[in-house]
Amino acid sequence: MDDLTELPGVGPSTAEKLREAGYTDFMKIATASIKELTEVEGISEKAAAKIIEAAKKMCELGFKKGTDILEQRKYIWHLSTGSKNLDSILGGGFESQSITEFAGAFGSGKTQIAHQACVNLQCPERIIADDNIKDDLLNEPKAVYIDTEGTFRPERILQMAEAIGIDGKKVLENTFVARAYNSDMQMLYAENVENLINEGHNIKLIIVDSLTSTFRTEFTGMGKLAERQQKLARHMATLNKLADIYNCIVIVTNQVAARPDAFFGPAEQAIGGNIVGHAATFRLFLKKAKGDKRIAKLYDSPHLPDAEATFRITEKGIHD
Ligand code: GTP
Ligand code: MG
Numbered sequence: 001m002d003d004l005t006e007l008p009g010v011g012p013s014t015a016e017k018l019r020e021a022g023y024t025d026f027m028k029i030a031t032a033s034i035k036e037l038t039e040v041e042g043i044s045e046k047a048a049a050k051i052i053e054a055a056k057k058m059c060e061l062g063f064k065k066g067t068d069i070l071e072q073r074k075y076i077w078h079l080s081t082g083s084k085n086l087d088s089i090l091g092g093g094f095e096s097q098s099i100t101e102f103a104g105a106f107g108s109g110k111t112q113i114a115h116q117a118c119v120n121l122q123c124p125e126r127i128i129a130d131d132n133i134k135d136d137l138l139n140e141p142k143a144v145y146i147d148t149e150g151t152f153r154p155e156r157i158l159q160m161a162e163a164i165g166i167d168g169k170k171v172l173e174n175t176f177v178a179r180a181y182n183s184d185m186q187m188l189y190a191e192n193v194e195n196l197i198n199e200g201h202n203i204k205l206i207i208v209d210s211l212t213s214t215f216r217t218e219f220t221g222m223g224k225l226a227e228r229q230q231k232l233a234r235h236m237a238t239l240n241k242l243a244d245i246y247n248c249i250v251i252v253t254n255q256v257a258a259r260p261d262a263f264f265g266p267a268e269q270a271i272g273g274n275i276v277g278h279a280a281t282f283r284l285f286l287k288k289a290k291g292d293k294r295i296a297k298l299y300d301s302p303h304l305p306d307a308e309a310t311f312r313i314t315e316k317g318i319h320d
Contacts, residue, residue: 002026007054009047017041022194029055031241072097075247077129077137079205082116082318083311089298090282092128094249096204099239099279101211102296103254103270104286109294109313110253111151113286114207116318117251118143118175119160121205122167133247136202142174143205144196146189148214152177163316176201183214183231190238197246204248206239211252212271229275236279252280 002025004015021040023029029037029052037048064072078093087093094100094117102110120126121141129137145152154172161168176196180186190208197203212232219228243250254276256268270276270283277283277300285297292312299306312319 002058004029006058007051010051014040014042022198024198026055026058027245028194030059031245072244074130075133077127077133077247079117079249080120080126080128081113081311082120082126083309083320085309085320086296086311086318089296089304089307089309091304093126094205094251095282096247096249097243098281099236099243099250099252100282100284101252101254101270101276101280102284102286103256105256105268105288108286108288109318110286111149111209112156112313113318114145114209114251114253115153115156116160117205117207117249118145119157119164119166119168119171119317122161122171122174123164137204140174140202141204142176142196142201143207144189144193144203145175145177146180146186146206146208147177148180148186148208148210150179151209152179159315160317180214183218183235186214187231187235187238190235190242193242203246206242206248206250207252208239208250209253211235211254211276213255216255216271229273232272233275233279236275240279252276256285 004010004018004023005012007029010018017040018029023032023040032052034045034048034052037043037051038045043051075096077096080087080093081090090100102113104110121143124138127134127137157171157175158168161171178189180189186208190206193203193206215228215232219225239250239252242248254270254272256270259267259269281302282298283300285299287295287297289295289310292314294311294313296309296311297306298304298308
């Protein structure tokens with residue numbers, strides 16, 4: 001924990017209030033917005049700007065040395081999706097410190113993949129990590145499932161867990177589910193993940209299923225597009241911050257819409273445009289194939305080639 005009284009205009013009592021609000025170190029303050037900080041009692045807009053500026057300097061935010069990034073990347077770990085084929089196109093499974101997006105039509109398997117990830121987190125053999133962080137990952141890792149469509153099914157978790165021989169009750173114990181009925185709740189739940197972490201929960205997986213459905217219904221029409229994108233950008237920033245600071249895996253699901261200019265290229269695209277596109281490191285399209293088969297297509301990844309994988313969804317869950 002940093003000594004917050006080193007910040008300009010912050011005395012012991014303001015420092016205490018900041019800590020109570022979850023701002024326990026310079027990094028958290030440096031990455032907060034002015035508006036967020038003014039929600040702490042006694043901090044004016046002007047003071048907030050000064051505090052954030054100082055906090056940024058304290059942690060040299062924005063200018064990390066290449067060696068520091070290399071150091072941070074040493075902690076990256078992977079979680080198996082359940083399918084070796086799918087793991088392989090992702091470079092070894094879901095990757096921490098980044099956001100993985102699954103887009104696809106209804107029934108393409110987005111929610112099933114999200115359920116399977118919660119189950120796999122409780123299966124040590126499905127966690128791929130170096131020894132230096134394995135202990136932390138195996139210390140009661142927990143998942144947060146932000147459910148905007150009411151499709152989280154504990155029964156399905158039990159079924160998937162049984163199929164791989166792990167205790168389904170334990171998976172449910174270690175999965176926090178939050179039902180978000182609108183975009184404000186959805187954003188708040190994401191912001192509050194940090195509180196769970198501060199309470200001592202070892203949150204390692206964060207799921208938002210679906211990322212865009214609330215935004216899509218609330219902000220309709222061209223006139224609302226800018227506001228929608230701005231909010232979505234903030235939501236993505238929150239998720240990215242959590243992934244980076246706490247070395248979490250973040251999975252978001254997304255719907256697809258017809259491309260109006262689909263003369264060349266695919267006829268469908270993920271919702272959310274560039275905002276979602278730039279914030280997600282791994283983007284996949286899911287397509288139904290014959291029977292229980294599904295095709296996942298990785299695209300637009302900065303360091304992996306576009307690739308396809310076939311997997312299946314059966315009563316056992318996600319597998320090859
Ligand atoms: P939307 O949220 O509607 O956009 O779809 P989604 O992409 O989230 O689809 P979801 O993950 O809910 O996939 C539903 C499909 O998974 C079903 O159509 C089934 O094919 C398959 N599925 C779901 N549960 C089971 C199950 O218990 N057994 C089997 N065999 N298949 C299942
Ligand atoms: Mg779904």
